[in-house]
Amino acid sequence: MADEVCLATNIKNKDDQMDLNVKDGKVSMNTTSATVSPKDDAYVYAGFTNQTIYSCELNGTSSNNDNVGLCADLHPEKAKPNFYLLIMNGLRVLFTKSLAFSTILTIRAALT
Structure with missing residues (x-):
């Protein structure tokens, strides 16, 4: 010990x-x-x-010694779903940017 x-x-x-x-x-x-x-x-x-x-x-x-359980509020099992939500939000931002860029290029091509 x-x-x-x-x-x-x-x-x-x-x-x-x-x-x-x-x-x-x-x-x-x-x-x-x-x-x-x-x-x-x-x-x-x-x-x-x-x-x-x-x-x-x-x-x-x-x-x-009451402060021994301070780490009891941590939940490592929630880390995986949070990681998936982070990736999903990143993909949404990437899709939105590519859609906006594609729309701008389409409008530009139609005007010329």
């Missing part, structure tokens, strides 16, 4: 405690190895574990 990560940004204190809520309880991590973000002049810390993280908490602020 791959490692999971909880990213804490904008930490003001380098000696904080991060709690990762996993299946078997809590995993506590010390953020003393946090790095300084050059933009915000604050610390950034990534807490890694090989267990599934349900939520993480730092300084009373917590984040849960």
Whole structure:
């Protein structure tokens, strides 16, 4: 199983405690190895574990794992019909242009 990560940004204190809520309880991590973000002049810390993280908490602020299903709204089975509709619309445009060009050439030939 791959490692999971909880990213804490904008930490003001380098000696904080991060709690990762996993299946078997809590995993506590010390953020003393946090790095300084050059933009915000604050610390950034990534807490890694090989267990599934349900939520993480730092300084009373917590984040849960509700955003895991963001890709659930994608429907790859609808890609094929959309591709066919795109081709059909392209052929309609091509047919309309060729019909207009043919009509212009016919009128031009009839006038000369």
